[in-house]
Amino acid sequence: MRIKDVASVLSAEILCRSDLAETEVKSACGSDMMSDVLAYVKDHAVLLTGLVNPQVVRTAEMMDMKCIVFVRGKNPSEQIISLAEEAGIVLMRSSYRMYTSCGLLYASGLKNEGNDTV
Amino acid sequence: MNETLKYVYEVDGSDFMSAGVASADVKKNLKMLGFSGDLIKKVSIAMYEGEINMVIHANGGIATVEVSDDCVSIVLADKGPGIEDIELAMSEGYSTAPDRIRALGFGAGMGLPNMKKYCDEFKIETELGVGTTVYMKVYNS
Ligand SMILES: Nc1ncnc2c1ncn2[C@@H]1O[C@H](COP(=O)(O)OP(=O)(O)OP(=O)(O)O)[C@@H](O)[C@H]1O
Ligand SMILES: [Mg+2]
Numbered sequence: 136m137r138i139k140d141v142a143s144v145l146s147a148e149i150l151c152r153s154d155l156a157e158t159e160v161k162s163a164c165g166s167d168m169m170s171d172v173l174a175y176v177k178d179h180a181v182l183l184t185g186l187v188n189p190q191v192v193r194t195a196e197m198m199d200m201k202c203i204v205f206v207r208g209k210n211p212s213e214q215i216i217s218l219a220e221e222a223g224i225v226l227m228r229s230s231y232r233m234y235t236s237c238g239l240l241y242a243s244g245l246k247n248e249g250n251d252t253v
Numbered sequence: 254m255n256e257t258l259k260y261v262y263e264v265d266g267s268d269f270m271s272a273g274v275a276s277a278d279v280k281k282n283l284k285m286l287g288f289s290g291d292l293i294k295k296v297s298i299a300m301y302e303g304e305i306n307m308v309i310h311a312n313g314g315i316a317t318v319e320v321s322d323d324c325v326s327i328v329l330a331d332k333g334p335g336i337e338d339i340e341l342a343m344s345e346g347y348s349t350a351p352d353r354i355r356a357l358g359f360g361a362g363m364g365l366p367n368m369k370k371y372c373d374e375f376k377i378e379t380e381l382g383v384g385t386t387v388y389m390k391v392y393n394s
Contacts, residue, residue, distance in 0.1 A: 170361030
């Protein structure tokens with residue numbers, strides 16, 4: 136699906152780089168531990184997280200991720216948004232909690248085929 | 254590119270929020286130089302983990318990155334407390350990070366093993382009370 140489809144499935148508000156919303160994404164992961172994202176995630180394009188600090192964007196940037204979804208309605212600061220803008224990462228915010236957000240995306244076809252066990 | 258390019262960064266240990274600036278800059282430079290996405294990702298992840306470690310465990314330090322056609326070499330030197338037992342520190346899940354750091358999304362004890370995984374050469378020199386230097390190399394295959 137495209138990043139704009141992720142936003143619509145999650146009723147999410149896009150916070151920056153909506154110019155990249157047509158980008159195709161094929162896999163996602165959800166975590167509040169950036170250590171785990173750095174250690175276990177492999178070629179996943181979308182990061183869902185309830186953690187809000189600049190290192191979330193840095194982590195996604197290093198992992199070549201395309202999109203970050205802040206769940207539970209979390210509101211990122213201006214600093215976080217400008218970091219993402221510069222890194223070319225789409226940020227969005229959804230009011231759904233983590234479990235529901237992941238479930239909705241999975242049910243809509245964003246499955247991590249062949250890429251889901253450690 | 255014939256000569257070796259050298260980048261030196263001072264990593265500020267007092268500001269967790271700005272950690273990663275050096276790694277992001279290296280990533281940008283490697284992209285500009287036309288290295289493969291695979292090499293860039295390995296270097297970025299390994300260096301970022303090391304940069305975060307310098308900030309959260311050692312109050313900052315100096316990162317030196319040398320880039321040639323066939324290799325990227327990263328040296329992270331700090332004057333922090335040193336590592337008492339390297340073997341223990343290298344094991345997955347071992348962390349001395351306080352709760353304050355865990356609340357920021359780090360401190361799972363995965364960084365050092367992850368750095369080793371992404372590097373072709375990996376070495377730590379450390380002395381208690383003096384500091385730690387991590388040497389990493391990624392070859393351009
Ligand atoms: N530069 C350093 N100076 C002093 N101690 C360090 C340094 N780097 C790592 N350590 C020690 O080694 C332990 C393991 O490091 P590692 O990077 O694997 O995990 P972490 O930083 O605690 O958590 P994570 O990397 O998963 O966020 C640390 O908790 C710390 O005790
Ligand atoms: Mg670490």
